[in-house]
Amino acid sequence: MDISYWLKLPALLSAFVVLSKFLYDLASGKLTKLREEYRFAKELLNDIESGDLHPYAIQKGYQALVGTTNIxxxxxxxxxxLKDSAQCLSDYVFARKYLEKIESRGNTLLRFKPKYHSGKKRYLLISWYAILYFIFAMLVASPFIFNIWLNFSGTDILLLVTISTSIFALPAWLSLKEGTRLLRGQHLVANQKSHSWKLLVQH
Structure with missing residues (x-):
């Protein structure tokens, strides 16, 4: 077998790593319009500090800030x-399906729902989602991988890529997204240990 075929594998693996990093950033919400968010957050907090906003407007402002009404x-x-509140807010919105808010002795606390309390179970779930993502991502890329040895025609590889992407791309994306949700939730729950206890908004 021509050694040039094997030399193509590192290029394919590099492309896979780059694509995975891009999808991870997309799934975790990092690819956002930061300047627009900064201006909106600044204006909202200034309006709240002025004391002139109705509670309804405050709630709608917060919902617009985080991009969901489910908060x-x-x-x-x-x-x-919380310390690093911007990241924590993003984590909470993204991982909210796994978290719950409780009141304990007058203090608010975020924690995993009972079903996900076990750190071992979360580790197994994250590992499972990572394995699923790798399998489905490899299946999406399989036409390019097999093309190293089988040398498909341009028409054949286009058809195979269309089929593999239509079948396996969505499961790969969902697996990555769910694993990322759990990781972001763990980051948020652990970060509460750095609570500043400084209220930024007073009513």
Missing amino acids: STEEVEYILT
């Missing part, structure tokens, strides 16, 4: 008291 004013204001 309460109390949840946002608690997260704003």
Whole structure:
């Protein structure tokens, strides 16, 4: 077998790593319009500090800030008291399906829902999602991999890529997304240990 075929493998692996990094950033919400978010957050907090906003407007402002209506004013204001609050707020919105907010002795606390309390179970789930992502991603790329040895025609490889992408791309994306949700949730729950207890908004 021509050694040039084997020399193509590192290029394919590099492309896979780059694509995985891009998809991870996309799944974790890092590819956002930061300047627009900064201006909106600054204007919103200034309006709130002025004391002239109705609670309804505050709630809608917070929901617009995080990009979802499935969050309460109390949840946002608690997260704003955490260290690195911007990252924590992003983590909470993304991982919320796995988390719950509780009140303990007058303090608010975010933790994993009972089903996901076990750190071992979360580790196994994250590992499982990572394995699924790798398998499905390899299946998406399989036409290019097999082309190293089988030398498909341009028409054949285009057809095979279309088929593999239509079948396996969505499962790969969903596996990566769910694993990322759990990782972001763990980051948020652990970060509460750095609570500043400085309320940024007073009513």
